[in-house]
Amino acid sequence: MSTVSNHQWRLISRPVGDLKETDFEWTSSPIPDPAEGEVLVRILYLSLDPTYRMWAATDTYLPAVPLGEVMRGITIGVVEKSRDRSIPEGAHVQGLLGWQEYAVCKPQQLTILPPLSGVPLDAHFGLFGHIGMTAYFGLLDIGQPKPGETLVVSAAAGAVGSLVGQIGKLKGCRVVGIAGSDEKCRWLIDDLGFDGAINYKKSDLHASLKEQCPDGIDIDFENVGGPILDEILTQINLRARIILCGLISGYNATTPQRGPAAFANILVRRARVEGFIVLDYHSRAMEAMTAIGQWYAEGRIKYRIDQIDGLVNAPKALTRLFTGENIGKLLVKL
């Protein structure tokens, strides 16, 4: 099953407006050999996440990917050759190994994945790893949910949003998801136990939020921004918390984005808006993994994978995140 060469997607132009396949170039090079203290990883899964749009475009919380380089990406792989005693061959690992089939790296760049009995490997992207930590720490640390509060989640049928809503239910909140299709809304309510779900493409968001959140909004787990956040801010309660996890509605914009229309409401309602990047919680990963693993084992949370086969399809698949086509965690199986 081994390939003779290492296929790679390289970033060749900064995206302007919508991400395009032509921003990337499909190249190949020889499979590299690990030096002393390094390992060779064969990549099995590439996670596709909205934040990649930032990484491709400009310096933000990480430097932009240099043009001509292999696109940065979160991956799961298996160690094929190890020249470091800390990582055995055959170990499953996670790391920022990029959009390629093979990578040579140092052990410090990798997290060794524990064997999850009865849990498929893709759960490290759908439930654990950066998705699980984002949902867990964003909602619990920044959102501080209390039983009886109303939690609204935008991009609720996405990997993070669907998990946030389920954790919100476990914490006793009324949970309302905002998503872009009736199918997604049905999934949120019927399978994940959300109290309500709003198809923002078909409904009057103002009226639907009023109806679904009769006691106002205490917590907003915000993945989208734009007009959705505008409307949410008009309906927040005193001391509401807005967890800024993503602003995907603006990532592909070609003009500078204005902040939310109801910004003054943050003042009037004494609300707190707090930005959040999961990288900051690396040292507390075990806390999230333990809790999520327990809930999953008890059958109290679910995840859903939206799998694309073949690295060659990665750029096209990434655009699905911005058109709202995917449900659950989008990833590429190599």
Added chain:
Amino acid sequence: MSTVSNHQWRLISRPVGDLKETDFEWTSSPIPDPAEGEVLVRILYLSLDPTYRMWAATDTYLPAVPLGEVMRGITIGVVEKSRDRSIPEGAHVQGLLGWQEYAVCKPQQLTILPPLSGVPLDAHFGLFGHIGMTAYFGLLDIGQPKPGETLVVSAAAGAVGSLVGQIGKLKGCRVVGIAGSDEKCRWLIDDLGFDGAINYKKSDLHASLKEQCPDGIDIDFENVGGPILDEILTQINLRARIILCGLISGYNATTPQRGPAAFANILVRRARVEGFIVLDYHSRAMEAMTAIGQWYAEGRIKYRIDQIDGLVNAPKALTRLFTGENIGKLLVKL
């Protein structure tokens, strides 16, 4: 010195755009008599604050003042007649007694002012009371300043801003004020000990902030919003705190105001934006008053009063807050 009738300013129209004198009507009525359990207060000082624009226009954190009613206002007065044993005649009191010369009220509506030896009565508006609490709790509770951090204050020559900057210096911050005239900037630096001051009307705010905040901005005590906040958000550090105390630049606007242009930076820099209304800190008033009183007694903080004489001049004086004409605490002496 008593007047035979009670002059009052009544709100007669909701302000549209700039506040105008014609939004108010000058009326008079007989001086009321206190019933059992009430007191009659002769008002000595009326505080003028930017938030009055909100009170006149629409329901916000307090209901809008009903049209035809005496305009709401923060006042200091002296008890002329008491029919309640908890408040003696002659006591100095503070309360929301409105834009009038006399008011009858119940003791629960009043705070009895302690005698401040060697401190003039107007210090209750310039340094203590709602101004002191706003500066103290906004900066310390929400801003959490640490020594060596850079604090930017907008509307820095106003009552709150000038105190915030001085408390920031006491806490070991580098303090940079933004104000609207060279005279104000000189006052901030020469008299109050700010490290820097920027006249936003004359300078390139971007370049001036870069120069005055070479290590970036850790805390923004925001009184203004609009283009000033836009620029500040582009220069915030990781985990910056934006204390939303006021958004005066938008209060007189006739069109809906958009949020700050660099809103996404709140996410990228993991910043926290928190709205703040001093009313919420009523129960902790003594903590602020004690600290500020101590600092004042030690000569470590100063205040400045911008006094207008005569209640009849109140509406015109209030507009000065929005044109940037006042320095320090604006009030009317009756």
